[in-house]
Structure formats: C-alpha cells, structure tokens
Amino acid sequence: MTAAVGTREDWLAARVELLEQEKELTRRSDDLARKRRELPWVPVEKEYVFQTESGEKSLAELFHGRSQLIVYHFMHGPNTPEGCTGCTFTTDTFDGVEAHLAAHDVTFVLASRSPLPRLLEYRERMGWQLPWVSSEGTGFNEAFSDLGGLGYNFGSPGGADVDVFDDMELMALSCFALEDGVVYHTYSAYDRGTDALNVAWQLLDRAPKGRDEGSYKDWPKRHDEY
Secondary structure (H helix, E strand, O other), rough: OOOOOOOHHHHHHHHHHEEEEEEEEEEEHHHHHHHOOOOOOEOOOOOOEEOOOOOEEEHHHOOOOOOEEEEOOOOOOOOOOOOOOHHHHHOOOOOOOOHHHHHHOOEEEEEEEEOOOHHHHHHHHHHHOOOEEOOOOOOHHHHOOOHHOOOOOOOOOOOOOOHHHHHHHHHEEEEEEEEEEEEEEEEEEEHHHHHOOOHHHHHHHOOOOOOHHHHHOOOOOOOOOO
16 A cells, blocks of 8 residues: 555545645636637538438538537547447446437537448447447548647647548547537547546546556456456
C-alpha cells in the first residue's frame, strides 16, 4: 500500500479542502459548457448521404424530427475493421442514453466508415441498442476530423502529426443543430476531449488507485473478451 494512513479527522480535513477544489472544477465545467453553447453555428453545405437501417438518409434526416444531433465517430472502418477497443469501451457506457436524450430533443447516433451490415453485426455482438449509420464513401469523417485544415484536434500538440486522410478512424464527437431546414455544425471534440463522456473513466478517477493504466497493459478489452 502506497497511500498515507491517517485518522478519520485527518481524512475529513483533507476531504473538506479537496471539496472546495471540486466545487471550483464544477463551476469551471459549467462555464465551459456555456461557452460551448456560445460557439458560432456553421452551416453544413455539403450533402451527406448515410446508410441506415431505414435506408439512405441525409444528415438532416438523421435528426429524426428533433432539433439537435450528436454523432459519435466510432472507429470502425478500413483501418480498424474489427472495431476499435477504446471506442467499444466508451460505447458500452452510452447504451441506454438514447431514450433520455431523445426526450430532451437530442438524437444520438454512432457513425463509422464500414459498410452498414458489418456495423450492425458488431452491434449485435456487443448487445447494444444504439442507432448506427454508415458514412462509407461520404467524406463525412474526413470533413469533421480536420476542421479548417488545422490538422487533427485543431492542430494541437500531438494532433498536428496525425494524417487524418490516412488514419481516418479517429475517435471524435460532433454536434449539430437543425433550424429552418438548415443543418449547422456546432461543436466537435477529439482524443481526450471525449474522456468525460466515458462513465467508466469517471468512476476510475474516483477509485482508490485511479486509472492505474501502467498496471493494465492489455486493457480495456471488448467486454466479451475478458
């Protein structure tokens, strides 16, 4: 055991001090959420046609009658034909959220470059109920992985070295709004910008040993491989 050992009084004093920092983080997170909503909306001018379980659908039709759309770019395509284990790990924590988001005027879908039958086969294997669409051949992933030509993750350190047109199966989240028949892109996040979406990571951050990634070299796996 490497942790310090103390009395309940020691723990309580340290916990109360930590609570103030957690409250500050919560306030900062609320402020960042507001600033995300204040980003300008950009009209999506290109027409994208996705393969869905209900046939071909445009990006506007993916909203399914709602005004907001969240797309999780799942790494399943030419470079990750078996489905990314990390995306699978994260999507395990999404299952069940669709109904709650729908009741809040938000449609949630997974989108990948593999053909639809392969995506649905993988979904069945994982036991998910989430809607999954194929963006194969549309350029959708390319368009929302290198926004503005800055490189992956807006050219941030590490991201600028990624060739998005070669690697292309890149974990990301994109958000859209539909107003007066026009689809607008409102937000995207990549890499560790998606960490907060994964409930398992958030729980591990509160566990005694945290993520402890150095001790688990072959983790995470797909849940049916443990």
